[in-house]
Amino acid sequence: MLHLRLMVPADRTEDVVELLETTVGTAHLAVLSGAAREPRGDVVLCDVAREAADGLLARLRAMDLDRTGSIAIEHIDLSLSLRAQRAADEAPGEGVDAVLWESLSDATHEESTLSVTYLAFLTLATMIAACGVVLDNAILIVGAMAVGPEFGPLAGFCTALVRRAPRLAWRSLTALLVGFAVATAVTVGFSLFMDAVGLFHVEALEAARPNTNFIYRPDWFSFVVAVLAGIAGVLSLTSAKSGALVGVAISVTTVPAAANAAVALAYREYAQSWHSLEQLLLNLAGIVLAGTLTLATQKRLWSRHGAGPAPR
Missing domain, CATH: 3.30.70.120 (Alpha-Beta Plaits)
Known part of the structure; x- marks a missing residue:
């Protein structure tokens, strides 16, 4: 109630x-x-x-x-x-x-605002993932996924497409593009600093990295997981299931891909950086596609109930 x-x-x-x-x-x-x-x-x-x-x-x-x-x-x-x-x-x-569309629009509007807090969380998540990349540590990668706030603007963009709200779409897209650009740039500087103090090494980036090499090797499984996560993420928002949303956050390699691209860019490993960017774009596309279709389906199905004033 x-x-x-x-x-x-x-x-x-x-x-x-x-x-x-x-x-x-x-x-x-x-x-x-x-x-x-x-x-x-x-x-x-x-x-x-x-x-x-x-x-x-x-x-x-x-x-x-x-x-x-x-x-x-x-x-x-x-x-x-x-x-x-x-x-x-x-x-x-x-x-x-x-689906409470007013509540969803208000929530995604707040989550998709390009704020200092949003940039801080995304940047911190990317730097944590950078450490996970160099150490080939899956735990750090998962932790970075949980910290990253990028699903907010992704959900906002999906909501904007379904509700035809250009302002929310532009706000969400700006938060995504500027957020990842800032996080990646700061992580490049962070990687150079860590290399200067002897904590990062290019050999670690070029190693086999069995626990984290999936980050820069995009394939169809990446897209399938992103689609499934997009569906689960939207359902968790519309049903107010925050626990499910945490699971979505740690299932898609958006932040780790940006981190790997940043570290590879710092060491001028341009091929690995480009493949990481492909992974990032593939995951973002999968989430947006699935999220938009899920919301559109929910809207169509719920409209059949004809909820509203009626005699009792």
Whole structure:
């Protein structure tokens, strides 16, 4: 269940309450007359089943409530209520399958912002992966994958394509391109520094590296894994399964490929650097393709439920 807190202009309260009362999947409606001060109006509280929330939010926004008032949503971890159970049963579909498009757009918008924190995490992840490359240490590679924040803008780009949101698409693409460019450049400098102090050696890069040589050897398996990870990643976002998202982060070699390209570039191993870049692009393409198709399929399937206001 989700909890809605609405700030409603007094002259629109009756319409909003009627909408909530006639929407399948709602429960625990409360109206606090005159409680809102900024903006002035009434406060309307309501619980709604996750599977009914997207249609309800669309209608609230159609009433311009996001401009004239306020719409806030909170997740309810536990609700011991027969009415809440009845509302969830009456709502079409299953809550875990529902996609809250407004929530998804907001989350991916935040995750795809080119910020100092985003650049720091991506750069640190790439430098950790660089150490894993030189040491042929799979544990460091996995750790770098978990630290990398690149799935945020990838998911944002997929969402933008499905929702036809050019601003989000541009923001996400900028975060990806600038982020990887900065991370790679800094890692080149890091590699040169580590070589100068005797911790990195070109011989390690040229060795067989049985644990990490897959990073610069792109093949169809790389693309297949990226596609599967893209599907799992989008499903984890739309169903709020954060544990699955961690698994996605450590299954695709985006950050390690950028790290290997940086280290190889520092040692002028241009062929290995280029193959690493191919691996990076192949994985990014697979994730975007799979993520976009998954979201489009979810949108098409969920639209058949016809969630929204209906007599009860």
